[in-house]
Structures are given as C-alpha cells and as structure tokens.
Amino acid sequence: MEQYIPLFLTKYNYWVYIALMMIGLWAMIAKNNLVKKIVGMNIFQTAIILFYVSIGAKYGATIPILQHGSGHGHEAAVRAADYINPLPHVLMLTAIVVSVATLGVALALVIRIHQRHRTLEEDEILEQLRES
Template sequence: MDGLFDFIVSKYNYWGYVVLMMIGMYAMIVKKNLVKKIIGMNIFQTAIILFYVSIGAKRDATLPIIAHGHGDAHHAVHAVDYMNPLPHVLMLTAIVVAVATLGVALALTIKIYKQYNTLEEDEINARLRGR
C-alpha cells in the first residue's frame, strides 16, 4: 500500500497533463467548429508546457536565479540547489510563439468566415463538395 502511494505521488502530475492533452486532442478531432478546434489546440499546448515545466522541477531546489549573484563575491554554485533552467527557457519561447500562432490561426478563421459565412467544418465541406 505504501509503495502504491509513493507511485501515485511521484507520477500524478504526468497523469494530469495527459488528461489535459486528451481534452485538447478530443476537441481538435471531434469538434466541428473551427474556433473550438483552436481552443483545443491551445489546451494541448498548455499540457505540453506544463509537462516540460514539471520536468524542470527538482526537490529541495529553488528557482534558477543564483542567490547573491551580484558583484564578484558569490558562493560556490551547486547544481542540486537550483531547478533546471532549460525547460523554462524552451517553454518561455514556446508560449510567445503559441500566442503568435494563435493570431495566425484566428486570422485564417476570419478569412474562412468571410469566404463561407460559417465556421462549421461540415458546412464548409458541403459547400466545397457542392461546387
């Protein structure tokens, strides 16, 4: 029982991200409305971002800013005392790029709405086949 509890405590964060990712993927596959698909894509991205950030976490470590790092006199830096900065860097840029791609996706939906007067995928498909 103790082993199972340890297993759950050490893994439950991943399960949360997988569930978030499943929600996003379901929205992207099943939902007919293009805006809902974009929302699904963003939920998916959030799951990936949370996954990466949780990889960077370290027990008994603080955030990756060297304490008393001003000036020349700083203490010896040990890697176990600071979290892994690399996932933070990757996700920092990923968030901004996600916002930018969201802008492009919304621009495309506006364009589609101008053309077809609808955002429902099946109606757009019917219109395309009818031509």
C-alpha cells in the first residue's frame, strides 16, 4: 500500500483530468439531449486543456514572462528552469479559441435542429426522421 502514496501524490493531477474527461465522454455518448452532449464536449475539451497546462508546470518556476524584460534584452542570461514551459500555454490558447468556435457552430446547428423538429431529444428526432 505504501508504495502507492508517492504514486498518488505525483500523478493525481492526471487522474483528475481523466475523471473530467470520462464525464465528458459519458455525456457525449449516453445523454439523449443534444445540448447536454455539447456540454459534455466542452467538459472533455477543458480536461484536455488542463492536462496540457499541467504538463508545462515546473516546481520553483514562475509564469513565462521574463522579469526585468524592458529594453532590448542584453542583460543577465535567462535560465530556462526559472520559467514554466510556455509551449503548452500557447497551444491551449489556440485550443480554447477552437473550442469557442466549435461551441458557437454547435449551438447554431442545435437551433436549426430545434426549428425543424421542435425537440432536442435525439430519439425523438430519429423517430421523426424515420417517419418522414
């Protein structure tokens, strides 16, 4: 049992993201309402974003903005270990933008589906499609 405690303490962040991700996946697969599926998709995306950002973390480092950064940078040398990894932040900045864009388009599609079928329940929509 005792050998699992350090494992938990160093890895529990990943487990939180996996739990979040599975909540989103469950919502996308099992929920019947289209808006709930979209909410699930957003939870899934948020879990991925948190996962990437936590990869960039370093103990004892600060945010990736250089201190004493004015002027043209011929001052003291910058040590990479003092700053957390900026790349996951950049990648997730763009991923957040994509998630907003997909959310907007998904909601627009849901509105169009509701205008045509007057319902957002997947089984009722499928039934209407089979009848026609």
